[in-house]
Amino acid sequence: FGGAYRYLGTVGSTQDEMRSWSDAPHGAVVLAERQTGGRGRRGRIWHSRGGALTFSLLLTDGRSLADLALLPLAAGVALQDACGVGGVKWPNDLLAPDGRKLAGVLLEADVRGEEVRRAVLGIGLNVQEAPPGAAALSELRPARRVDVLRDLLDSLERWLTAPPAEVLSAWRARNVTLGREVRVTTLQGEVHGVARDLDDDGALLLDTAGGSARIASGDVELVST
Numbered sequence: 279f280g281g282a283y284r285y286l287g288t289v290g291s292t293q294d295e296m297r298s299w300s301d302a303p304h305g306a307v308v309l310a311e312r313q314t315g316g317r318g319r320r321g322r323i324w325h326s327r328g329g330a331l332t333f334s335l336l337l338t339d340g341r342s343l344a345d346l347a348l349l350p351l352a353a354g355v356a357l358q359d360a361c362g363v364g365g366v367k368w369p370n371d372l373l374a375p376d377g378r379k380l381a382g383v384l385l386e387a388d389v390r391g392e393e394v395r396r397a398v399l400g401i402g403l404n405v406q407e408a409p410p411g412a413a414a415l416s417e418l419r420p421a422r423r424v425d426v427l428r429d430l431l432d433s434l435e436r437w438l439t440a441p442p443a444e445v446l447s448a449w450r451a452r453n454v455t456l457g458r459e460v461r462v463t464t465l466q467g468e469v470h471g472v473a474r475d476l477d478d479d480g481a482l483l484l485d486t487a488g489g490s491a492r493i494a495s496g497d498v499e500l501v502s503t
């Protein structure tokens with residue numbers, strides 16, 4: 279990955295820069311120094327100061343819609359592997375050992391029928407500095423952005439093409455979600471329970487007061503007990 283890349287100064291969002299790079303090949307990377315309109319999952323804003331790694335990676339390797347569900351989990355595994363610290367909160371935030379957020383992943387895909395035409399995986403990782411309440415990798419270990427980027431692209435290349443069973447077991451080995459009491463916000467509302475496991479599609483299975491629940495997409499808050 280990163281054989282074709284664009285390194286830009288200030289942009290709105292690297293996700294949009296990648297979308298408008300119409301002939302970008304599979305594995306292309308758009309990296310920006312700063313974003314004025316960085317987006318996060320579920321309509322949030324991604325705030326970063328200088329000193330973060332913010333980039334988008336293009337995937338055009340003909341994935342099916344069914345394969346798409348595990349991509350975010352694979353990206354979380356890749357982040358944890360490359361950074362070598364912390365753990366993954368479902369589906370893919372990398373948290374420092376004290377629970378502060380180090381990195382997040384945003385997947386945006388252009389889907390036609392059952393086929394994924396272009397998937398743009400956006401990653402924001404606080405390396406040298408972090409916004410208030412978040413953590414920077416350099417607080418935890420020596421980290422140069424160029425080295426972290428190289429390691430992360432290698433790790434993404436490995437995990438985004440790994441067999442589903444390997445991704446799931448690697449995720450289980452690196453997560454900080456299972457066994458925890460969680461509050462999950464979904465489009466349907468809030469669910470409270472204990473995170474039990476993932477199913478084969480990467481959905482989160484919860485034990486709730488009303489029985490078990492399956493969450494395919496949502497935002498997890500770890501409840502401290």
Ligand code: BTN
Pocket residue numbers: 290291292293313315316317318319320322324331332333334371381382383384400401402403
């Ligand atoms: C999240 O934690 O909700 C996801 C954050 C994703 C941020 C990255 S930074 C590079 C890429 N461009 C964006 O606008 N967002 C992603």
